[in-house]
Amino acid sequence: MSLSKELARAVEVCAYCPSLCRFACPVEASEGREAASPRFMVGLLHHLGTGVFPWGPEAGEAFGYCDGCGACQSVCDHGNPVPRILQRARAMARDRGFGSGRANRVLEHLAAGFGPGGGVLAGPLREARPELQGRAAPLLVWPSDRCLEAGPETLTATVAFLEGLGFQVALPRPEEYAPSAAWARVLGAEPLAAELGKRLASVAARHGEIFCEEPAEVAAGFAGAGSRVRTWWDVIPEAGLRPGEPATTRFLCEALPDPGMRRIGLAAGLEEVTEGGAPHLSSGGQGLLDLLVPEAAQGLRARLARRLAGEGVLVASPWSARWLREGGVLAVDPGRLVTRKS
Amino acid sequence: MKEPDAGTVPASRLSEAARGLFAAALGERGFSTGALDRFSVARDLWPRELLRSRAGEAPVWPDAVVWPADDVQVAAVYRIATQHRIPVVPVGSSSGVCGGAMPDRGGIVLDLKRHEGIEELDPVSLLCRVRAGTNGERLERELSRHGFTLGHFPSSIYCSTVGGWVAARSAGQLSTRYGKIEDMVVALRGVLPDGTTYATVPSPRSAFGPDFKHLVMGSEGTLGAVTAATFRVWPEPAARRFRAFLAPGVRAGTEAIRRILRRGARPAAVRLYDELDTWIIGSRGSKRDASPLKQAATAVKAALPGLARVVQDMVLGSPRMVKAVEGMLHGCLLILTFEGDPTLTAAEERVAAEECLALGLSDQGEEPARAWFAHRYAVSFKLSPLIADGFFVDTFEVAAPWSDLAALYEGVRSGLGGEVAVMAHFSHAYPEGCSIYFSLAGKGAGEDETRALYDRTWKRALELAGRHGATRSHHHGVGLLKQSGMAGEHGAFMRALAGFKAAVDPAWIANPGKLGLPASAPGPCLTGGT
Numbered sequence: 097m098s099l100s101k102e103l104a105r106a107v108e109v110c111a112y113c114p115s116l117c118r119f120a121c122p123v124e125a126s127e128g129r130e131a132a133s134p135r136f137m138v139g140l141l142h143h144l145g146t147g148v149f150p151w152g153p154e155a156g157e158a159f160g161y162c163d164g165c166g167a168c169q170s171v172c173d174h175g176n177p178v179p180r181i182l183q184r185a186r187a188m189a190r191d192r193g194f195g196s197g198r199a200n201r202v203l204e205h206l207a208a209g210f211g212p213g214g215g216v217l218a219g220p221l222r223e224a225r226p227e228l229q230g231r232a233a234p235l236l237v238w239p240s241d242r243c244l245e246a247g248p249e250t251l252t253a254t255v256a257f258l259e260g261l262g263f264q265v266a267l268p269r270p271e272e273y274a275p276s277a278a279w280a281r282v283l284g285a286e287p288l289a290a291e292l293g294k295r296l297a298s299v300a301a302r303h304g305e306i307f308c309e310e311p312a313e314v315a316a317g318f319a320g321a322g323s324r325v326r327t328w329w330d331v332i333p334e335a336g337l338r339p340g341e342p343a344t345t346r347f348l349c350e351a352l353p354d355p356g357m358r359r360i361g362l363a364a365g366l367e368e369v370t371e372g373g374a375p376h377l378s379s380g381g382q383g384l385l386d387l388l389v390p391e392a393a394q395g396l397r398a399r400l401a402r403r404l405a406g407e408g409v410l411v412a413s414p415w416s417a418r419w420l421r422e423g424g425v426l427a428v429d430p431g432r433l434v435t436r437k438s
Numbered sequence: 439m440k441e442p443d444a445g446t447v448p449a450s451r452l453s454e455a456a457r458g459l460f461a462a463a464l465g466e467r468g469f470s471t472g473a474l475d476r477f478s479v480a481r482d483l484w485p486r487e488l489l490r491s492r493a494g495e496a497p498v499w500p501d502a503v504v505w506p507a508d509d510v511q512v513a514a515v516y517r518i519a520t521q522h523r524i525p526v527v528p529v530g531s532s533s534g535v536c537g538g539a540m541p542d543r544g545g546i547v548l549d550l551k552r553h554e555g556i557e558e559l560d561p562v563s564l565l566c567r568v569r570a571g572t573n574g575e576r577l578e579r580e581l582s583r584h585g586f587t588l589g590h591f592p593s594s595i596y597c598s599t600v601g602g603w604v605a606a607r608s609a610g611q612l613s614t615r616y617g618k619i620e621d622m623v624v625a626l627r628g629v630l631p632d633g634t635t636y637a638t639v640p641s642p643r644s645a646f647g648p649d650f651k652h653l654v655m656g657s658e659g660t661l662g663a664v665t666a667a668t669f670r671v672w673p674e675p676a677a678r679r680f681r682a683f684l685a686p687g688v689r690a691g692t693e694a695i696r697r698i699l700r701r702g703a704r705p706a707a708v709r710l711y712d713e714l715d716t717w718i719i720g721s722r723g724s725k726r727d728a729s730p731l732k733q734a735a736t737a738v739k740a741a742l743p744g745l746a747r748v749v750q751d752m753v754l755g756s757p758r759m760v761k762a763v764e765g766m767l768h769g770c771l772l773i774l775t776f777e778g779d780p781t782l783t784a785a786e787e788r789v790a791a792e793e794c795l796a797l798g799l800s801d802q803g804e805e806p807a808r809a810w811f812a813h814r815y816a817v818s819f820k821l822s823p824l825i826a827d828g829f830f831v832d833t834f835e836v837a838a839p840w841s842d843l844a845a846l847y848e849g850v851r852s853g854l855g856g857e858v859a860v861m862a863h864f865s866h867a868y869p870e871g872c873s874i875y876f877s878l879a880g881k882g883a884g885e886d887e888t889r890a891l892y893d894r895t896w897k898r899a900l901e902l903a904g905r906h907g908a909t910r911s912h913h914h915g916v917g918l919l920k921q922s923g924m925a926g927e928h929g930a931f932m933r934a935l936a937g938f939k940a941a942v943d944p945a946w947i948a949n950p951g952k953l954g955l956p957a958s959a960p961g962p963c964l965t966g967g968t
Contacts, residue, residue, distance in 0.1 A: 115533065
């Protein structure tokens with residue numbers, strides 16, 4: 097695999113550029129590391145080509161810094177497609193055996209479950225691909241907490257899987273996830289907890305309004321970062337429900353058996369809350385929406401789907417995926433991709 | 439393209455003892471001897487290094503990279519480096535264009551990017567303390583959120599940091615209004631090479647002995663690292679006005695600027711492009727856009743990019759062709775912007791217009807200045823495609839009194855124009871003089887010839903500037919590129935500088951071999967007994 101003439105020219109232009117996109121890159125801002133700057137990552141391809149830097153595991157890791165948000169491309173006078181170049185670079189690294197070790201392992205796992213190239217999943221994704229052509233925004237993978245609790249490999253593999261199918265993928269950095277203790281633990285990001293609000297601001301800047309179907313504490317993290325946030329909790333009054341009453345809360349906790357809801361239940365004064373039945377793949381929105389007046393929920397879903405259809409693609413929980421698809425949005429839960437196999 | 443050479447990664451020369459000390463002081467996340475990190479900071483943006491990169495030549499690799507999170511860690515780095523006699527090169531975003539931020543002797547690159555952010559904003563005193571690793575554009579956006587501006591807008595603002603501005607005595611595009619970095623810095627905090635920390639008093643002025651800030655500003659890491667700067671900030675301008683004129687030539691244009699400044703007006707931006715620069719860069723939005731020559735060039739570029747590149751090769755690669763094109767061009771565009779209080783800006787615009795019209799400049803209205811403002815950083819994007827096409831491109835920013843300016847301009851142009859394409863604009867104007875920003879482009883028959891042409895051009899350029907009584911750098915600094923001129927420009931003060939350095943840098947580890955200072959400590963007569 098090599099670069100097209102167009103991409104090769106873009107690499108050369110990047111290699112001699114003063115790194116004018118640096119200020120826009122959220123990864124560079126959070127890493128504070130030259131190797132994570134877009135210009136260096138792209139320029140590395142030039143140096144690999146001249147032999148000044150050798151192909152090896154470090155090169156493979158370098159290309160993995162990019163989260164594909166496209167902020168660099170949006171401020172580049174040349175419009176150099178940095179995310180696309182680095183997507184290609186990651187594929188070149190994988191071809192040489194220098195892809196991320198974790199991603200390689202889970203890719204094997206995926207191949208075993210779904211067949212080479214993604215098997216049954218590849219079909220619908222490929223069919224959806226024409227819809228994505230010409231989109232300014234890449235796929236935005238915003239995984240559920242269940243997905244995260246399955247381990248960071250799930251995310252890494254999912255991104256690699258989707259890229260292998262030819263998609264551009266954007267992924268929040270670990271530091272950008274909502275300040276859920278569980279998520280921070282899973283991602284090994286506890287030391288960064290104090291910085292989370294700041295990081296979230298950069299996510300909000302890139303993606304605009306955030307819809308959060310996660311527990312209230314998570315939503316509060318987004319809101320604290322200055323983002324516009326709507327949650328199911330905002331929808332409850334619209335639906336004629338009365339949040340905070342013990343009966344409603346108990347029902348929610350039973351419907352959403354996860355630690356976040358348990359904490360909410362306990363905070364609401366319930367004496368005992370069952371943490372959950374069997375592990376589920378949804379991040380919790382389904383049970384909550386069941387409580388809502390269907391028309392209100394439907395209206396919200398339609399509005400969200402329209403917005404996401406215009407701006408990008410959300411890969412979310414399977415239940416969310418269903419109504420997002422109804423709005424013309426491709427949506428797949430990355431957790432499901434892996435967990436279905438296991 | 440060369441075949442990859444698997445043996446291209448030089449091993450870090452740091453001793454185990456030094457590694458242990460750095461790792462203990464900075465933690466796992468703050469210290470790296472990994473190939474990727476070392477390679478990523480091995481070069482700055484000195485165009486000569488870009489030529490070497492283009493030719494597939496390896497840089498000198500540093501032995502390690504450190505990312506201190508605070509002043510305590512910066513001081514620890516310098517103490518360990520002094521103890522083990524390891525060179526330390528502080529960097530922000532490595533956007534210097536003279537080689538000053540290159541670890542050309544190996545050692546430690548002290549990357550300050552994680553030491554970033556606003557520490558304090560005092561809206562009453564209009565002071566803002568900012569950490570050295572803060573990116574310029576991010577700083578300006580954050581200040582804007584609070585209704586303020588620093589007023590420092592270098593072309594590199596997207597890719598440079600506060601520490602770099604101070605270290606290299608930076609100047610921004612609106613410097614005539616807001617001043618240069620030394621006018622903005624009220625106090626500095628930093629670490630001397632022996633690990634001693636310092637913090638100057640943030641008073642508006644002081645007569646309590648010499649102002650040591652001015653020794654640090656422009657020292658390019660040879661006297662340690664700046665870790666934070668307290669700046670004067672301004673309320674965001676309530677008004678912004680734009681005006682452009684076309685001068686019949688450079689002399690009339692510079693005379694107009696001189697008269698505007700002499701009357702006390704302080705435009706934010708003052709930029710006079712010479713004929714070639716006006717044609718290539720400065721005429722966006724002006725009535726000259728309608729000229730047949732410009733229209734033909736634009737049409738060719740849009741329709742036949744391949745042909746446009748051939749024409750570009752012919753023109754920029756042939757100084758004679760440049761002269762021929764120049765002969766067809768007439769008029770120099772003068773861009774003026776004004777910002778601040780509405781009453782004052784209106785008055786300044788009136789003063790400027792009176793002077794321009796009195797000298798026979800033709801009024802071009804607002805549009806060319808508005809267009810420049812909207813695309814004021816675009817020029818930085820234009821250079822890399824030329825390098826990718828085999829050219830060298832560089833800029834030479836000198837300054838001189840008004841009385842010497844015309845001779846300096848003509849002298850450098852005629853002295854260099856025989857071999858390379860030369861164009862210029864005049865900016866950063868003062869009542870007593872002005873800066874000239876020469877853009878140079880050339881191409882030899884191959885990489886070796888191009889590099890020889892580059893070296894020859896710079897040697898000649900520095901000689902010419904000195905001969906005409908100009909300073910050899912208005913705001914890019916010295917680095918490795920301009921070292922040869924330091925002794926000539928500073929004379930006996932170079933000995934004093936070396937003595938000061940020896941006093942605070944006993945192991946001579948702070949960016950050694952830069953700024954015209956020797957690569958190793960001079961004799962004891964200079965060190966004051968250290």
